[in-house]
C-alpha cells in the first residue's frame with residue numbers, strides 16, 4: 001500500500017498532463033507524434049541521434065521513430081503518446097515510467113540511464129507489453145529493485161543490460177527464463193544482486209555474458225551452447241565459480257574477484273583465451289578438457305595453491321611465475337605440451353605428470369625444491385631441464401637411463417655435495433653446476449657427451465686426469481672460485497676445448513705462470529689468473 005501511495009504521489013507531483021491518478025494519458029489531444037514531442041519544455045533537434053543529445057528522428061508524415069532526451073530535466077509525459085517510437089533513449093532526465101509505456105508497441109530499443117531517483121522501486125507491469133523490444137538497457141537508476149514478472153512477455157528481447165543500480169536485488173527467475181532469444185546479458189554494478197537467474201540454462205542463444213560488481217557468492221554455469229564470451233569481474237564476495245560444458249565459449253575473463261577461492265573449468269572445447277589475473281585469494285584452479293587452449297600463463301595469483309590440468313589436447317606452453325603459495329601442479333593427458341615453466345614458486349611440493357609425452361623444456365627455477373620430483377623421470381622426451389636455485393642435494397640414480405633425451409641440465413645454485421653424479425649422465429651435453437658444494441669430479445670422464453661444463457663456485461680441489469676422456473667433445477669448461485691446487489698439464493691437448501676458465505683457485509704463482517705459458521700454444525681462450 002505504501003508503495004502504491006508513493007508512486008501516485010510522484011505521478012501527481014511530476015505530471016501535469018494526467019487528469020486523474022489512475023487514468024491513462026489522453027493522447028488524442030496530440031495531432032501526431034511530432035506534436036507530442038514538441039510539448040517538451042526544451043528544444044528537440046531533428047536528427048539521427050549519432051551521439052547522445054536531445055533529438056528526434058521523424059519523417060514527412062511526422063511519425064517519430066527515434067527519440068533521445070539527454071540532460072533535459074523535465075520531459076513532458078506526452079512522450080508516452082509518441083506511439084511509433086522504435087528507439088527511445090532517456091539519459092539524465094527526470095521522467096517517471098508510467099503504465100502508458102505500453103503505448104510503445106513498436107519500440108525495439110530502450111535505454112534509460114541516470115534517472116535522478118525519479119523512477120520507483122518497481123517498474124509498472126505494463127512494461128511487459130513492450131512486445132517489440134529487443135534491446136533494453138537500464139543504467140544508473142537509483143531506486144529500482146527488480147524487474148516486473150511481466151518481462152516474461154518480452155520474448156523478442158535479445159540484449160539486456162542492467163547496470164549501476166544500487167538497490168537492484170531481484171531478477172524474477174521464471175519470467176526471465178522465458179526470454180529464450182537473449183543473446184547478450186550484462187549484469188554490471190548491481191551491488192545488491194545476490195543471485196543470477198536459476199533459469200540461465202534456457203538461454204541457449206546467449207553469446208555474451210558479463211557479471212561484474214554483483215553480490216553473488218557462487219556461480220555455476222553449465223551447458224550454454226552458444227555462449228562465446230564470458231566476463232566475471234569485481235564480484236566482491238564471489239567464492240566459487242564453475243563453468244562446464246560450453247561448446248562455443250571462446251574467451252573467459254575472470255579478474256579481480258577478491259574472495260574467489262576456487263575456479264573449475266570443464267569441457268570448454270572452443271576456449272582459446274583464458275585470463276584470470278588479480279583474483280587475490282584464488283586457491284584452487286581445476287581445469288579439464290579445455291581442448292583448444294594452447295597457452296596458459298598465470299602470474300598474478302599470489303594465493304594459488306593448487307593447479308590441476310587434465311585433458312588439454314592442444315596445450316603447448318604452460319607458464320607460472322612467482323606464485324608464492326603454489327604447492328601442487330598436476331598435468332594429466334596433455335599430449336602436445338612441450339614447454340613448462342614454473343618459476344619462483346617457493347612452496348612447490350608436488351609436481352605431477354601423467355601422460356605428458358611431448359615435453360621438451362622444463363624450467364623449475366627458484367622453487368626451493370629439496371627433492372627431485374620423481375614424475376620428471378617419466379618425461380621421456382625431455383631435452384632441457386632447468387632447476388636453478390632450488391635446494392637439491394642429490395639426483396635420482398636413474399636420471400640418465402630415464403631421460404635419454406636430456407641434453408641440457410642446469411642445476412646452478414643448489415646444494416649438491418660430494419662427488420659429481422654417478423652413474424654418469426652419458427647423454428647430457430651441457431651441464432651447469434655452479435654454486436653448489438661439489439668437492440670432486442672423479443668419474444667426469446664417463447659423462448662422455450659433455451660439450452659444456454660449468455663448475456664455478458664449488459669446493460673442487462682437483463681435476464682428475466680422466467678429464468682427457470672428454471677431449472673429443474668438451475668445448476667449454478669453467479671452474480673458477482674453487483680450491484684447485486693444480487691443473488693437469490695435458491689439458492693443453494684437449495683439442496676441442498676452446499674456452500677454459502679456472503681463475504680464483506688456489507694455484508701457486510709459479511704454477512700459474514707455467515700453465516699460462518703452456519696454454520698459450522693451443523688456440524684456446526683461457527683464464528687462470
Ligand SMILES: *[C@@H]1O[C@H](CO)[C@@H](O)[C@H](O)[C@H]1NC(C)=O
Nearest residue numbers: 073074093094115116117118
Ligand atoms: C531532477 O531530479 C533531481 C534529483 O531528484 C533533482 O535534483 C532535480 O531538481 C530534478 N530536476 C528538475 C528540473 O526537477
Ligand SMILES: *[C@@H]1O[C@H](CO)[C@@H](O)[C@H](O)[C@H]1NC(C)=O
Nearest residue numbers: 165166167168169191192193
Ligand atoms: C540491499 O538490500 C537490502 C535488503 O534486501 C537493504 O537492506 C540494503 O540497504 C540494500 N543495500 C544497498 C546497497 O542498497
Ligand SMILES: *[C@@H]1O[C@H](CO)[C@@H](O)[C@H](O)[C@H]1NC(C)=O
Nearest residue numbers: 194195215216217218219240
Ligand atoms: C550459492 O549461492 C546461493 C545464493 O547465495 C546459495 O543459496 C547457495 O546455497 C550457494 N551454493 C553453494 C554451493 O554454495
Ligand SMILES: *[C@@H]1O[C@H](CO)[C@@H](O)[C@H](O)[C@H]1NC(C)=O
Nearest residue numbers: 247267268269288289291311
Ligand atoms: C571433452 O569434450 C568433448 C567435447 O565436449 C567431449 O566429446 C569429450 O568426451 C570430453 N572429454 C573428456 C575427457 O571429458
Ligand SMILES: *[C@@H]1O[C@H](CO)[C@@H](O)[C@H](O)[C@H]1NC(C)=O
Nearest residue numbers: 222244245265266267288289
Ligand atoms: C565432460 O564431458 C564428458 C563427455 O561428454 C562427460 O562425460 C563429463 O561428465 C563432462 N564433465 C562435466 C564436468 O560435465
Ligand SMILES: *[C@@H]1O[C@H](CO)[C@@H](O)[C@H](O)[C@H]1NC(C)=O
Nearest residue numbers: 388389412413434435436457
Ligand atoms: C652464485 O653465488 C654467488 C656467491 O654467493 C652469487 O654472487 C651469484 O649470484 C650466484 N649465482 C647464481 C647464478 O645463483
Ligand SMILES: *[C@@H]1O[C@H](CO)[C@@H](O)[C@H](O)[C@H]1NC(C)=O
Nearest residue numbers: 461482483484485506507508
Ligand atoms: C691453498 O694451498 C695451500 C698450499 O698448497 C694450502 O696450504 C692451503 O690450505 C690451500 N688453501 C685452501 C683454501 O684450500
